[in-house]
Amino acid sequence: MNETALPNYLQEGTSLGSWLLTRDHKRIALLYMFAITFFFVIGGIAATFFRLELVTPKGDLVEAATYNRLFSLHGIVMVWLFLIPSIPAVFGNFLVPLMIGAKDLAFPRLNLLSWYLFMAGGTIIIGSAVLGSVDTGWTFYTPYSSLYSNSHVVAAVTGVFIVGFSSILTGLNFIVTIHKMRAPGMRWGRLPLFIWSQYATSIINVLATPVLAMTLALIALENLTDLGIFNPWKGGDPLLFQHLFWFYSHPAVYIMILPAMGVVSEVITCFARKRVFGYNFIAGSSLAIAFIGFMVWGHHMFVSGQSPYAGLVFSFLSMLVAVPSAIKVFNWTTTLYQGSILLSAPMLYVIGFIGLFTIGGLTGIFVATLAIDVHVHDTYFVVAHFHYIMVGGAVMAYFGALHFWWPKMFGRMYPESWARLAAIMIFVGFNLTFFPQFVLGYQGMPRRYHSYAPEFQVWNVLSSAGASILAVGYLLPFIYMAWSWKYAPRSGPNPWPATGLEWQVPSPPSKDNFSGIPHIEDEVYAYDQLFGKSDEPHSAPS
């Protein structure tokens, strides 16, 4: 293609205004990337402090009130300002148009507005933290948050409320783009699995986030007025809050993990040089997760006093939602079979993802099992479980995506051995941090405890030690990626090489992505055409 003459998207103006007023999806993706990296650091600093506090059973490093604010800030920032936007807002923004052969998203101005909403909400949340922060946990349970907390609840929920609209608008933008802007020949059955996962995620974003917005608005109103929605002394019901909150916040877990699954599907085929196994099943399972995921919220409430029979229904449905996840894991594993596998840095992250996500998913079965949940609910077992999904899963995949598409975004490679070292450190550090928490949870240590019984100390020390390895693992990419930006060798359009449409344009791509309208002739994972089969006869069963 004769596109080398065109300036790439990074060269289209270097002024601050050319960035802050850009409507280019790729530049907006980078704006998100800087923002969420900043928020990730804030959330990480909060975690550093409370992991240090937990080295000793007594609450001796920070006061209880400070400790409670630290874990609340960590949760709110990591969930709403990092995990939810991470892969969709950065890589979804960058890749959705490139992968389907479009010039931009359907609504470029709306896309920019989404970023400004995100920044406005994020600023309010960080501002509330500077003023004194919230101490409600990221879950804002009533009546504590509405009647008893003396912290900045109204400011924090206002921030989250605004950030929610950024999610809704981005989701809407993706849905319309995927429906209306596919290049000729890009049929639904030829869409990259990353696009399927973004599509499923966007549906959840559009349908669930408004419920969160309403719920948080009600919290703010109860703080400011005499409203009695959740206030039991006025005839309200605090459990209603939990129903509404989890109606969003359980699907929100899938907002975090579905895009990660999309990344895994792309990377694993590329580095196995093989077409993905079970395309229809992986794509379909994304939709199944999005759909069933709306009907499992009550599994957060098995001990809340809701009817035991409601507990039965939610436990049953939670078992069903695990099946599509299992299908994905089996298909990824089978994709490796008889491939030609290179354990590059992105691949190490993705294989790490599969291992950690499998543990996270299976421990999800434990907590969905009613009798076990009565014991481990609100203990460190649950903390470990969801960190295996969100950090072991979503964050691993985010780093995998960062390494995989970095050459496309910036046109430069990164130091491969440093990247592999970081991947391994993150994997080891993660397990050392969170595996002990499963043990602590089953031994009965409740979560959100500033001080704890002395017999829990050994596992807590191990966990904090792991967290320090994890912190170094996360720090490494900051350093070598910053170096790579300016100094690393140029990568060329398709360094791995991979089959997706995004790899057929220069790195970095031009402002309009494609010089003409691409025509798609084949399915996306045609690795057999790129590499063919081995001539070597093979004895494996057919």
Next chain:
Amino acid sequence: MEFLKWPQQASAFAADVDHVFIVLLIVSGGAVLLIAGLIVFFCVRYSRKKQPRPVHHTNTKLSLEIGWSVIALAFFLFAFAWGARIYLQMYRTAPDDAYAVYAIGKQWMWKFQHPDGRREINELHVPVNRPVKINLISQDVIHSLYIPAFRLKHDVLPMAYTEMWFEPTLPGSYHLFCAEYCGTSHSEMVGQVIAMRPEDFENWLGNSQGMGSTAQQGAKLVASLGCTSCHKSESTSIAPWFGGIYGKPVELADGTSTVVNDAYIRESILNPQAKVVRNFQPAMPSYQGRITEDEILSITAYIKSLREQKNE
């Protein structure tokens, strides 16, 4: 090596819960090892050095897809069924002969009240080998009463009674935690459950501090709060008498009926207009804010103690 110890099993359910947990641990552990093993094996066997080009490009195989989906589903449903069976046992209504205790959660302490009027703070003495029922209520935010050695917890709500029950099997002293985050000193809302042999427990009860039974305290309250000026023992048209009504159905002004239980008594004290007994006027003022949860429990115990009394 205390940190490697399996948590104590001190209730009738504890072993059941551990069994499900251990079986799930074995099956899941096997699944993780299988998947991790396959991935490592494939990465070595089909590494790019040994295998510069892929051998095979099979796209999909329906039998495999169906096979592993069914196996996964079967395992998940097995976990569901077994867990649900135990859950329904744990969370069903307590047996009638259960020793009944009241618990009040407040920021940041647990208050317990025994039937004989004994009160404890952050400590709960119970007999072993006998079902113990705890009626739970919170004075402020949501708390959760958690006894890891019993493998049991239940949330404690404001303005609504919930209930939990267990049967301690092993004498000893066990952690009692608040598991639902409840504010600044959440991690200090902890205490001990002391399970005692029945004879020791009787002794312990026998050392009562002479505050009188809860019902007697309730009787005093009923007099001092002025309840008896309307709720007179002789039948009047102003308000119904407490005798013989507990546990029985009562007809309401709107034509429906309800059973006089703890929740109804509590509601009638705090929100008297909600369910007025037929043939009486809605004349009673609300006691919300003028009466504590402990006092409501004492009055309830008093009304309960009059259950055998003939009404009118």
